[in-house]
Amino acid sequence: MASRQHINTGRSQSQSQGSENRLFIKGGKIVNADGTEDADILIEEGIIKEIGKNITIPSGIRTIDAGGKLIIPGGIDPHTHLQLPFMGTKSVDDFYIGTKAAIAGGTTMIIDFVIPEKRESLHDAYKKWRGWADKKVCCDYSLHVAVTWWSPEVKEEMENLVRCQGFNSFKMFMAYKDVLMVKDHELYEIFEHCKKLGALAQVHAENGDIIAENSKRVFSAGITGPEGHELSRPEDVEAEATHRACVLASQVNCPLYVVHVMSKSAANVIAAKRQEGCVVFGEPIAASLATDGTNYWNQCWRHAAAHVLSPPLRPDPTTPGYLMDLLAQDDLQLTATDNCTFTHEQKKMGCRDFRKIPNGVNGLEDRMSVIWEKGVHEGKMDASRFVAVTSTTAAKIFNLYPKKGVIAVGSDADIVVWDPEKTRTISAKTHHHATDSNIFEGMTCHGVPDYVICNGRVCVDQGQLKAVQGFGKFVSRKPFAPFVYDSLKEKDEKKKASMIPVQRSGFDGEMVSKTTSSKQSQHSTTNGDGNKPSNGEGSQATNGNNEGQANVGRSNGSGIPTGPDSSSNSRSTVKLHAPPGGHSSGFW
Numbered sequence: 191m192a193s194r195q196h197i198n199t200g201r202s203q204s205q206s207q208g209s210e211n212r213l214f215i216k217g218g219k220i221v222n223a224d225g226t227e228d229a230d231i232l233i234e235e236g237i238i239k240e241i242g243k244n245i246t247i248p249s250g251i252r253t254i255d256a257g258g259k260l261i262i263p264g265g266i267d268p269h270t271h272l273q274l275p276f277m278g279t280k281s282v283d284d285f286y287i288g289t290k291a292a293i294a295g296g297t298t299m300i301i302d303f304v305i306p307e308k309r310e311s312l313h314d315a316y317k318k319w320r321g322w323a324d325k326k327v328c329c330d331y332s333l334h335v336a337v338t339w340w341s342p343e344v345k346e347e348m349e350n351l352v353r354c355q356g357f358n359s360f361k362m363f364m365a366y367k368d369v370l371m372v373k374d375h376e377l378y379e380i381f382e383h384c385k386k387l388g389a390l391a392q393v394h395a396e397n398g399d400i401i402a403e404n405s406k407r408v409f410s411a412g413i414t415g416p417e418g419h420e421l422s423r424p425e426d427v428e429a430e431a432t433h434r435a436c437v438l439a440s441q442v443n444c445p446l447y448v449v450h451v452m453s454k455s456a457a458n459v460i461a462a463k464r465q466e467g468c469v470v471f472g473e474p475i476a477a478s479l480a481t482d483g484t485n486y487w488n489q490c491w492r493h494a495a496a497h498v499l500s501p502p503l504r505p506d507p508t509t510p511g512y513l514m515d516l517l518a519q520d521d522l523q524l525t526a527t528d529n530c531t532f533t534h535e536q537k538k539m540g541c542r543d544f545r546k547i548p549n550g551v552n553g554l555e556d557r558m559s560v561i562w563e564k565g566v567h568e569g570k571m572d573a574s575r576f577v578a579v580t581s582t583t584a585a586k587i588f589n590l591y592p593k594k595g596v597i598a599v600g601s602d603a604d605i606v607v608w609d610p611e612k613t614r615t616i617s618a619k620t621h622h623h624a625t626d627s628n629i630f631e632g633m634t635c636h637g638v639p640d641y642v643i644c645n646g647r648v649c650v651d652q653g654q655l656k657a658v659q660g661f662g663k664f665v666s667r668k669p670f671a672p673f674v675y676d677s678l679k680e681k682d683e684k685k686k687a688s689m690i691p692v693q694r695s696g697f698d699g700e701m702v703s704k705t706t707s708s709k710q711s712q713h714s715t716t717n718g719d720g721n722k723p724s725n726g727e728g729s730q731a732t733n734g735n736n737e738g739q740a741n742v743g744r745s746n747g748s749g750i751p752t753g754p755d756s757s758s759n760s761r762s763t764v765k766l767h768a769p770p771g772g773h774s775s776g777f778w
């Protein structure tokens with residue numbers, strides 16, 4: 191593994207205060223996304239100061255013995271919803287409980303979502319989220335902003351958030367019709383704007399229109415329980431939206447990030463689009479990688495409702511393994527959790543109508559362990575790939591690298607001493623979430639964090655959780671992340687090069703239809719290949735007003751008039767010849 195060095199521009203000395211401001215980790219195997227190395231680590235003031243075999247150990251320094259263990263970059267979870275106001279209630283893991291649970295499981299940074307209501311200022315919503323999070327977070331955090339409505343003001347606010355507040359990612363919902371969903375033409379414009387700003391566009395990809403109709407139909411058929419949730423949003427509905435988002439984003443060469451990939455077919459769309467050369471990233475979550483939608487048919491309503499999230503888990507039990515295979519071979523790129531927890535009491539809001547069950551599940555505490563178990567322990571990926579999909583790739587995509595996501599000199603000391611042999615059994619009885627169920631209940635996982643170090647502070651100490659409320663900091667992020675944007679330069683050039691009009695000497699063939707009405711003298715033509723003719727010289731009389739033009743029969747380019755008026759008695763169709771220079775009359 192090449193030794194790394196970089197200048198850290200992050201946390202100041204005073205910000206990094208922990209109980210120990212120096213720490214020495216000895217005897218472990220450092221695992222980074224690009225390789226492993228047996229070496230010791232010296233940490234000072236929250237930053238990795240030295241990595242090597244023969245470090246002079248300062249006297250009085252605390253030493254952690256990592257013999258036989260792996261030393262990995264702390265996990266980064268780029269998709270959480272802590273204390274989110276949603277579906278008439280609020281998710282119960284707040285920024286304190288949620289980040290504490292994260293640390294307990296080996297995650298040292300989260301990226302949550304600011305989700306403004308329709309018509310709410312993005313900036314006001316951002317301030318609100320900072321007000322909730324700053325005083326509570328136990329580890330570093332950052333924020334994406336959701337664009338839930340579209341206007342010139344929103345456009346300007348996005349620009350301000352990128353230029354002045356450290357944002358580089360915006361999420362759009364293609365579901366939750368009438369609440370959070372934006373329409374296709376808005377998505378197109380938002381993608382275009384993201385591209386201009388150097389931001390990453392994220393999508394919740396499900397077809398909200400179809401879901402709205404399906405859920406009425408499923409409910410009317412007498413299905414009121416949690417299985418109705420999956421039946422009204424089958425995987426096609428996710429795959430269609432995923433494909434549509436890719437198509438829309440690629441029109442403007444905007445990089446795209448698909449959150450919570452839940453199905454084989456949506457994952458296949460992403461893999462295929464990447465093959466085609468689209469810059470698109472797919473994020474399966476702990477839930478989709480480790481459990482499945484058969485749970486919605488469980489006899490126990492409480493159990494089934496605890497698994498309700500959108501898009502839903504898939505009933506095909508081979509889905510998690512399939513997604514893990516795609517993740518292992520980089521058809522999918524990184525993992526998150528979409529942690530958005532509700533208690534049974536809250537889930538009961540939908541006890542007579544599945545449409546009212548608050549959507550969301552846990553994952554923040556267990557992601558690292560379940561991915562280790564299903565990915566590494568089951569032999570699908572090695573430890574370096576595990577580091578990539580749980581930390582490094584998120585750091586690169588969201589432009590946090592190399593401050594985060596790597597064990598390197600100059601990086602933040604966000605480090606986990608990981609015991610790959612130790613096991614633990616997941617249970618709501620012992621987890622650190624505020625909710626009373628756990629979708630991974632009873633699962634025994636290899637891979638347990640012995641020590642979790644956040645910015646140099648030991649927050650899990652020999653398995654004991656010692657997280658400190660308010661210790662984490664907001665991390666701002668710059669636009670144009672090289673990992674995302676560098677490969678787009680060439681695509682932009684290609685697109686530009688393809689946008690050259692064909693220089694033609696003029697049209698010398700026979701022209702097509704002309705309609706005249708008894709009251710108006712006007713006509714329409716095409717240039718013979720279906721292009722819109724240009725306005726102007728050489729044209730015969732037009733009345734220059736749109737209403738008049740709307741009466742004009744349209745040609746499909748084959749000479750056959752297709753307009754609604756072509757058979758009208760008051761109009762006649764005559765043949766025209768091309769005007770000199772190929773110009774034809776005003777048309778549209």
Ligand SMILES: NC(=O)NCCC(=O)O
Pocket residue numbers: 271394450498499500501528530549550551
């Ligand atoms: N996923 C989910 O069901 N709840 C959180 C909101 C979202 O990400 O769609």
Ligand SMILES: [Zn+2]
Pocket residue numbers: 394449450500501
């Ligand atoms: Zn979502």
Ligand SMILES: [Zn+2]
Pocket residue numbers: 269270271449450528
């Ligand atoms: Zn989400």
